[in-house]
Amino acid sequence: MYNYVSRRDALKGFLLLGAVSVVEPRKARADAAPHLSPTDPAAAALGYQDNAKTVDAKQFPTYQVGQSCNTCTQLQGTSGQPWRACNLFPGKVVSADGWCKVWVKKP
Numbered sequence: 001m002y003n004y005v006s007r008r009d010a011l012k013g014f015l016l017l018g019a020v021s022v023v024e025p026r027k028a029r030a031d032a033a034p035h036l037s038p039t040d041p042a043a044a045a046l047g048y049q050d051n052a053k054t055v056d057a058k059q060f061p062t063y064q065v066g067q068s069c070n071t072c073t074q075l076q077g078t079s080g081q082p083w084r085a086c087n088l089f090p091g092k093v094v095s096a097d098g099w100c101k102v103w104v105k106k107p
Contacts, residue, residue, distance in 0.1 A: 033085070033091065033092060033093045034091075034092050034093070035092065035093055035094075035095070036048060036086075036092040036093065036094045036095075036098075038050060040089075040092070042088075042089060043089065046088065046100040046101050046102055047059075047060050047099075047100050047101040048089075048094070048098060048099070048100040049098055049099050049100070050095045050097070050098050051095065051097050051098065052067060052068040052069075052099035053097075055099050060101060062101060063099060063103075067099055067103045068096070068097055068098065068103075069084075069094050069095060069096050069097065069098045069103075070096045070097065071103075071105060071106055072086075072103045072104055072105070073104045073105065073106045074086050074087045074088055074102065075096065077093075081096065082096055082097070083095060083096065088102055
């Protein structure tokens, strides 16, 4: 007449629900990392630009044509993605076509 659920089965269900609710939001937050803005204080301090082609070489004398986040050792993530993580700006993603004063050629 009644279907009883053992304490063990109930506990397994609650643990599974808890694990799913913890894992899924983290994945969503990682996928939705905010884009770094050139006006962000850390970005401004390092002269970050979203597009290396618009860098003023007079204002940033270390810039050379051909340098971009794509060719920098600090850029992380999968090649070909337009926005990727950078070691210099944790929690945000940078434009692969961008540039900053800390550019270092990939080995």
